[in-house]
Amino acid sequence: MPEQPFFVFLSHGLESGPGSTKIQALKAVAEEFDGVRAEAIDHRSSKDPAVRLEQMRAAMESAGAVPERTILAGSSMGGWVCAQTSAITPVLGCFLLAPALALPKYPQSSPLIGARYTRIIHGWDDDVVPVMPVLELARKQRLETLVLPDGHRLEKSVDRVAREFHRFLETCLKNPNKV
Numbered sequence: 001m002p003e004q005p006f007f008v009f010l011s012h013g014l015e016s017g018p019g020s021t022k023i024q025a026l027k028a029v030a031e032e033f034d035g036v037r038a039e040a041i042d043h044r045s046s047k048d049p050a051v052r053l054e055q056m057r058a059a060m061e062s063a064g065a066v067p068e069r070t071i072l073a074g075s076s077m078g079g080w081v082c083a084q085t086s087a088i089t090p091v092l093g094c095f096l097l098a099p100a101l102a103l104p105k106y107p108q109s110s111p112l113i114g115a116r117y118t119r120i121i122h123g124w125d126d127d128v129v130p131v132m133p134v135l136e137l138a139r140k141q142r143l144e145t146l147v148l149p150d151g152h153r154l155e156k157s158v159d160r161v162a163r164e165f166h167r168f169l170e171t172c173l174k175n176p177n178k179v
Contacts, residue, residue, distance in 0.1 A: 006092070006173060007065040008038040011056060011078030014100075018042045022097060022154065025162045026073050033169060039063065043078070049107050052081045057089075067091045071172055072115070073165065076100050076129065076152065079120075083111045090114035093172040095165055098122050098152050102133035110137050116178050118143045119168050121161055123150035 008030040010023045017023075018040035030038035041059050043052045060070060071093035072082035079099025086094050087108070094115040099122075103109050120138055122131045124147055131147060138145040146164065150157045 003035070004066050004069055006033070006036045006069045006071065006176075007060070007063055008036055008071045008073060008169070009056060009059055009063075009065070009082075010038065010040040011052070011072065011074035011081045012040070012043060013074075013076030013078050014047055016075065016078075017044050020075075021158055022075055022161065023078075025158050026095075026165050029162050029165045030071075030073075030169060032166070033173060036169070036173070037063065043081075049077065049080060049084075052077065053084055056081050056085045060085075060089075068116075069176060071095065071169065073097075074099065075154075080106070080109075080111075083113050084108055086114040087111035088114075091116075092176055093117040093168065094119075095168050096120045097154055097161060098126055098129050099134065100129050102137045103129065113141060113143065116176070117168065117172050119164065120145045121154065121157075121164060122147050123152060123154055123157070124148065125150060126152040128152040 027038045070091045073095040074082035075097040079096035148157045
Protein backbone atom coordinates (compact mmCIF):
# COMPACT_ATOMS: atom_id res chain seq x y z
CA MET A 1 0.00 0.00 0.00
CA PRO A 2 1.47 3.40 -0.97
CA GLU A 3 2.33 5.74 1.87
CA GLN A 4 -0.16 8.50 2.63
CA PRO A 5 1.04 11.84 1.17
CA PHE A 6 1.83 14.88 3.24
CA PHE A 7 -0.54 17.80 2.79
CA VAL A 8 0.23 21.51 3.03
CA PHE A 9 -2.76 23.85 3.31
CA LEU A 10 -2.09 27.56 2.82
CA SER A 11 -4.41 30.19 4.30
CA HIS A 12 -4.19 33.83 3.19
CA GLY A 13 -4.96 36.97 5.17
CA LEU A 14 -8.10 39.09 5.41
CA GLU A 15 -7.40 41.46 2.50
CA SER A 16 -5.38 39.00 0.44
CA GLY A 17 -6.06 35.95 -1.71
CA PRO A 18 -4.69 32.53 -2.66
CA GLY A 19 -2.66 34.11 -5.47
CA SER A 20 -0.78 36.49 -3.17
CA THR A 21 3.00 36.68 -3.41
CA LYS A 22 3.63 35.05 -0.01
CA ILE A 23 1.09 32.24 -0.41
CA GLN A 24 2.34 31.41 -3.90
CA ALA A 25 5.97 31.50 -2.70
CA LEU A 26 5.14 29.03 0.09
CA LYS A 27 3.13 26.83 -2.30
CA ALA A 28 6.08 26.70 -4.71
CA VAL A 29 8.38 25.65 -1.87
CA ALA A 30 5.99 22.89 -0.76
CA GLU A 31 5.71 21.60 -4.32
CA GLU A 32 9.50 21.08 -4.43
CA PHE A 33 9.09 18.10 -2.08
CA ASP A 34 8.16 14.65 -3.34
CA GLY A 35 5.06 13.20 -1.72
CA VAL A 36 3.67 16.61 -0.74
CA ARG A 37 0.37 18.02 -1.99
CA ALA A 38 -0.09 21.75 -1.54
CA GLU A 39 -3.38 23.64 -1.69
CA ALA A 40 -3.93 27.39 -1.35
CA ILE A 41 -7.42 27.82 0.08
CA ASP A 42 -9.54 30.65 -1.30
CA HIS A 43 -11.13 32.44 1.67
CA ARG A 44 -12.20 35.56 -0.25
CA SER A 45 -15.91 34.64 -0.03
CA SER A 46 -15.97 35.58 3.67
CA LYS A 47 -14.17 37.77 6.18
CA ASP A 48 -15.75 35.85 9.07
CA PRO A 49 -13.08 33.90 11.00
CA ALA A 50 -15.56 31.09 11.80
CA VAL A 51 -16.38 30.64 8.10
CA ARG A 52 -12.68 30.55 7.21
CA LEU A 53 -12.10 27.99 9.94
CA GLU A 54 -14.83 25.82 8.42
CA GLN A 55 -13.30 26.28 4.95
CA MET A 56 -9.99 24.93 6.29
CA ARG A 57 -11.70 21.94 7.90
CA ALA A 58 -13.62 21.22 4.70
CA ALA A 59 -10.47 21.48 2.55
CA MET A 60 -8.64 19.03 4.81
CA GLU A 61 -11.58 16.62 4.76
CA SER A 62 -12.09 16.88 0.99
CA ALA A 63 -8.40 16.14 0.36
CA GLY A 64 -8.46 13.15 2.69
CA ALA A 65 -5.68 14.73 4.72
CA VAL A 66 -4.51 12.82 7.78
CA PRO A 67 -3.83 15.41 10.54
CA GLU A 68 -0.51 13.85 11.57
CA ARG A 69 0.70 14.29 7.95
CA THR A 70 -0.72 17.80 7.56
CA ILE A 71 1.12 21.10 7.67
CA LEU A 72 -0.79 24.37 7.89
CA ALA A 73 0.74 27.66 6.77
CA GLY A 74 -1.00 30.98 7.01
CA SER A 75 -0.55 34.72 7.04
CA SER A 76 -2.34 37.20 9.33
CA MET A 77 -5.96 36.00 9.66
CA GLY A 78 -4.82 32.88 7.79
CA GLY A 79 -2.28 32.36 10.57
CA TRP A 80 -5.11 32.52 13.09
CA VAL A 81 -7.09 30.00 10.99
CA CYS A 82 -4.11 27.62 11.04
CA ALA A 83 -3.45 28.07 14.76
CA GLN A 84 -7.11 27.62 15.68
CA THR A 85 -7.46 24.59 13.37
CA SER A 86 -4.48 22.97 15.10
CA ALA A 87 -6.04 23.68 18.51
CA ILE A 88 -9.11 21.70 17.44
CA THR A 89 -7.34 19.03 15.36
CA PRO A 90 -3.62 18.64 16.18
CA VAL A 91 -1.44 18.55 13.06
CA LEU A 92 2.18 17.90 12.11
CA GLY A 93 3.12 21.53 11.53
CA CYS A 94 2.00 25.16 11.79
CA PHE A 95 3.98 27.85 9.96
CA LEU A 96 2.53 31.23 10.89
CA LEU A 97 3.34 34.59 9.31
CA ALA A 98 2.36 37.69 11.29
CA PRO A 99 -0.51 35.65 12.71
CA ALA A 100 -3.58 37.49 14.00
CA LEU A 101 -3.08 36.12 17.50
CA ALA A 102 -3.43 37.70 20.94
CA LEU A 103 -5.67 40.43 19.56
CA PRO A 104 -8.39 41.88 21.78
CA LYS A 105 -11.90 41.50 20.33
CA TYR A 106 -10.80 38.52 18.22
CA PRO A 107 -12.47 35.10 18.65
CA GLN A 108 -10.33 32.62 20.58
CA SER A 109 -7.41 34.97 20.04
CA SER A 110 -4.85 32.89 21.93
CA PRO A 111 -5.39 29.27 20.86
CA LEU A 112 -3.23 26.52 22.28
CA ILE A 113 -1.42 25.56 19.09
CA GLY A 114 -1.56 21.81 18.57
CA ALA A 115 1.27 21.03 16.19
CA ARG A 116 4.37 18.88 16.59
CA TYR A 117 6.33 21.68 14.90
CA THR A 118 5.46 25.37 14.99
CA ARG A 119 7.26 28.38 13.59
CA ILE A 120 6.10 31.98 13.84
CA ILE A 121 7.65 34.71 11.70
CA HIS A 122 6.66 38.28 12.49
CA GLY A 123 7.83 41.79 11.63
CA TRP A 124 9.11 44.22 14.22
CA ASP A 125 7.34 47.03 12.36
CA ASP A 126 3.95 45.30 12.09
CA ASP A 127 1.28 47.99 12.51
CA VAL A 128 -1.66 45.58 12.05
CA VAL A 129 -0.87 42.76 14.48
CA PRO A 130 1.43 44.02 17.26
CA VAL A 131 4.47 41.78 17.66
CA MET A 132 4.82 41.86 21.47
CA PRO A 133 1.56 40.06 22.36
CA VAL A 134 2.39 37.38 19.77
CA LEU A 135 5.85 36.99 21.28
CA GLU A 136 4.27 36.62 24.73
CA LEU A 137 1.92 33.92 23.42
CA ALA A 138 4.90 32.19 21.78
CA ARG A 139 6.86 32.40 25.05
CA LYS A 140 4.02 30.86 27.04
CA GLN A 141 3.67 28.01 24.55
CA ARG A 142 7.44 27.72 23.95
CA LEU A 143 7.06 28.21 20.19
CA GLU A 144 9.94 28.88 17.84
CA THR A 145 9.77 32.48 16.66
CA LEU A 146 11.71 34.67 14.24
CA VAL A 147 11.20 38.44 14.18
CA LEU A 148 12.43 40.35 11.14
CA PRO A 149 12.92 44.06 10.40
CA ASP A 150 9.75 44.23 8.30
CA GLY A 151 6.08 45.16 8.45
CA HIS A 152 2.87 43.15 8.57
CA ARG A 153 3.04 41.93 4.97
CA LEU A 154 6.68 40.81 5.37
CA GLU A 155 7.10 42.08 1.81
CA LYS A 156 10.83 42.80 2.19
CA SER A 157 11.37 39.29 3.55
CA VAL A 158 9.55 36.99 1.09
CA ASP A 159 12.77 35.23 0.01
CA ARG A 160 13.82 34.74 3.64
CA VAL A 161 10.35 33.47 4.55
CA ALA A 162 10.48 30.99 1.65
CA ARG A 163 13.89 29.71 2.82
CA GLU A 164 12.61 29.36 6.38
CA PHE A 165 9.56 27.45 5.11
CA HIS A 166 11.82 25.10 3.16
CA ARG A 167 13.80 24.35 6.34
CA PHE A 168 10.57 23.95 8.31
CA LEU A 169 9.19 21.44 5.81
CA GLU A 170 12.48 19.51 5.80
CA THR A 171 12.26 19.21 9.58
CA CYS A 172 8.59 18.16 9.55
CA LEU A 173 9.05 15.60 6.79
CA LYS A 174 12.26 14.16 8.23
CA ASN A 175 10.74 13.36 11.62
CA PRO A 176 6.93 13.38 11.40
CA ASN A 177 6.57 11.14 14.47
CA LYS A 178 8.32 13.46 16.93
CA VAL A 179 6.52 13.46 20.25
